[in-house]
Amino acid sequence: MPPLSSLPPAGAAGFQPVFFSAAAAPVPPDAASAASAASAAETCYYSHDKHGTFERFRRSDDYARVNARICADFDALGAFMDTHAATRADHVRKQFNTFLKNLDSTFFDTLIEGIYGSGAQALHEAACIVEGDHVGIRPEDKIRAIERLADGITVCASGVVANLAAVARDLAHETGGLRGKIWRVKEQAVAEMLQQRTSRWFQKELNQLRDDLSLIPQVEDKLRQLYEGNEIHYVNRLWDEMADSLGLTPRNDPLRVAMPINKEIPAALKVKWRSSILAALKPSVIALAMADETLAAYRGDVRKSGLDLEGERDGELAAFLADIARAAGERLGLPADDALNVYGLVAFQESRYRVRDDASVLAVELLARMETLGLISGRPVRRGTWSKAPGGPVFDLLVYEDLAWKVEGGTHGANDVEWADIARHDAHPLTLADLRDWSAAQAQRKQAAAIPPQGALRHVIDKTAPDRCAREIPVEWITDTDQATHRRLRDRLGLELPAYAVYLQHRWPAQLDKLVGECEQQRVDLQELYGAYKRQPGRTVLPPLKLVLACMDLTYTDHCVGVLKHWPADAEIDRRLGRRLNVFEFAHFKLTRLAYLASHKDSVPQAWP
DSSP states (O other), X not given: OOOOOOSOOXXXXXXXXXXXXXXXXXXXXXXXXXXXXXXXXXXXXXXXXXXXXXXXXXXXXXXXXXXHHHHHHHHHHHHHHHHHOHHHHXXXXXXXXXXXXXXXXXTTGGGHHHIIIIIHHHHHHHHHHHHSOOTTSOHHHHHHHHHHHHHHTTSOGGGXXXXXXXXXXXXXXXXXXXXXXXXXXXXXXXXXXXXXXXXXXXXXXXXXXXXXXXXXXXXXXXXXXXXXXHHHHHHHHHHHHHHHHHTOOOOOOOOOOOOTTSOOOOHHHHHHHHHHHHHHOOHHHHHHHHHHHHHHHHHHHHHHTTOOSEEEOOTTHHHHHHHHHHHHHHHTTOOTTSOOOGGGTEEEETTEEEEOSOOHHHHHHHHHHHHHTTOEEOOOEEEEXXXXXXXXXXXXXXXXXXXXXXXXXXXXXXXXXXXXXXXXXXXXXXXXXXXXHHHHHHHHHHTSOXXXXXXXXXXXXXXXXXXXXXXXXXXXXXXXXXXXXXXXXXXXXXXXXXXXXXXXXXXXXXXXXXXXXXXXXXXXXXXXXXXXXXXXXXXXXXXOHHHHHHHHTTSOHHHHHHHHTTSOOOHHHHHHHHTTSOHHHHHHHHHHHHHHHHHTTTTSOSSOO
16 A cells, blocks of 8 residues: 555644554563564464475374374463353363364364464464463453453454454553554554454445345355455455554464455445544543543442441551552553552542542543653643632643543643643643533633634543534534534434434535435435334334435335335425336325325424424
């Protein structure tokens, strides 16, 4: 694929170019030793250059050595489960036994070469890391990895090698300190985005094929099953094509599987996906993901210690909570003498404490640490002060990309704040109520409406209840030009397409036009629109007519009739449909619609709004 040139300009917020260099990926000591242990025995794993055909390998002594090593690695992983997760150990051992039975049969067919080669080597690397005692990996992390491995080697024959490699790679990142954790979150984010885009593309193409060829349900289901069974290989192929420009280690999946619909993802679309993934890999997003995970683990550790998540504070409590924070920092790869700031995890108020449920303050600290590692550029920007009440504390709004927080007492000085100075300020999570107070204060000073920074608004949308977002975010806060904020709000509201279109119609009409354009581009037909309409909870909401008409133009006549008989009459709908049907067909349609509406008066709207 052609190189990208859309890295953030110097001084702008974003990752430094080194983040998108595969050569900069961390090689942690434990992972290196595990790889060395596997490499030391590498000569016995299957290699065509060394062994020739697989049949020759099967007759060699190396074949028995690899089988013995596989069994020993399974025994080591099973023993770890016996000690740390006894209730789930039986399931893991059953999966291992199933794999070994498949290995002795013809289940893997020609894939057997990869399993006895890179697959068995990845398994050994994973077992070495699990058996190690690196402080950066919690037992819970190892348990999850073992369970992923156990399920990944039995679900899909063609994906066994890729699943083994993925588990070994994730475990290696866990041992690589803070930098390794950052790379793990990055790789997980990229894999998820590739999977989502590939799945949506396939479903869209399958829908088109169904309409064009009138596929029977059994054939459609078979094509979908073929796709799902090989999805990991489609994702791996995309991963390898984008690896250089996104700073990823290639997966080198040897299996090249054609899409079951006899059509491949266009090159231009893959370039577009790569650009969108690059834009989505923001420091604020990575830091928040890591902070959420760390805070969740910290809350679990506090509970395990016998403490409540909030309560009375005594003299020794703060030190005890700081000790738990130190352990959380060590799991992030921080040395014991450079612990996480406990105030990012716990809020102290005079005689009480409360373990936070908002990870944004911790994310700020992680961003500062990323800057120290030389991974990010740009600084937090001051966007104005406010006070909840006259004479009350003064807060300053700070924003970095899609992360925002408030600082008590004001930061003063320049508009942007050095990361090195962040720890000196008393940071607090930002809420929707804070943004409203901020907007009122700025408007009072300027005598004009004050629109919050869109990054701050997106941050607040992500953690505000959907019903509050729908009711309390002023229309003027989101402009028609800021598509990123509109997408974030749509994701948060979780509305089906018809309800979301109505929501836009009453607030941002221009956005409804853009939504209709997106639906036309994605070939959303009436059947898909009606499916979303039926999935709506509560009171049924009819989609706007302009959306119905756009979808109608993309729908075959029979399917139009099948959907429109459930909705009220409209002159333009009837005019367009009447041109597709003969007189008798159109008369029959109108009678069918009339009967349906009459029999569903209480559940179906009888007229368009």
